[in-house]
Amino acid sequence: MRFEDTLRSGLARGQYPEAEGREEDWLAERITRHRQPLSSHEQCLPGDRWVRIEERRTSDGGNIGVRIDITDLKRRESSFRLLFESNPVPMFVFDTETLRYIAVNDAALMHYGYSRQQFLSMTALDMRPEEDRETFRADIKTFGNHRTAAPSRHKKSDGTIIEIEVYSRALTYDGRSARFASVIDITDRKRAEGELRRTREFLDTIIENVPAMISVKEAREQRYVLVNRAGEQLLASPATS
DSSP states (O other): OOHHHHHHHHHHTTGGGGGGTTHHHHHHHHHHTTTTTEEEEEETTTTEEEEEEEEEOOSSSSSEEEEOOOOOHHHHHHHHHHHHHHHHSSSEEEEEOBEEEEEOOOHHHHHHOOHHHHHTBBBBBTTHHHHHHHHHHHHHHHHTTOOOOEEEEEEEESSOOEEEEEEEEEEEEEEEEEEEEEEEEEEHHHHHHHHHHHHHHHHHHHHHHHHSSEEOOTTTTTEEEEOOOOHHHHHHOOOOO
């Protein structure tokens, strides 16, 4: 049988659900793809089964085709999508070649303030402050298939810059090499840490410069763990001794 004959036979048996109502257009698209030097596409079969078809033209004009059953993979992807969409943590997926976002969950839309259409028109570079982009472009080349956890900065729709921790890993998404990322906003935590550090520095300055001796000893052996400058002068001994 010719390749076209097998397709028409399958159409007559309802073997290609995605072609229903547009059989001739589907047939033309499938034959065009078949004639390309290299092609890959996924196909849904009756019974909710899925196959990936890889085709390659040979030097004499022939064609080699391989059909791989990816039903289990599709079911895992379906479970992933359900978890992805309903998760309260901001999550997104971007293409590792173009860096364009290809999926984003509702939590990310709410947190960043972009619409889904706006988010999916952006790249991972657009999300970063301009001064951070070259560093990210260099870092993404080293990620490979490894899982990563790294601090970074993102820009919200109103221009606000937030401090974040990004947890990411490589995956194949809709047949594309991609990277999945979940984001934890640590802006408030970093601000609180900064305020605590400044408070400690302020108190240290007071302790060091107050004219009265201030000392702290630990409970078990009563060993000194802090002596201020006035205490050093009174004891005539360096605090480090």
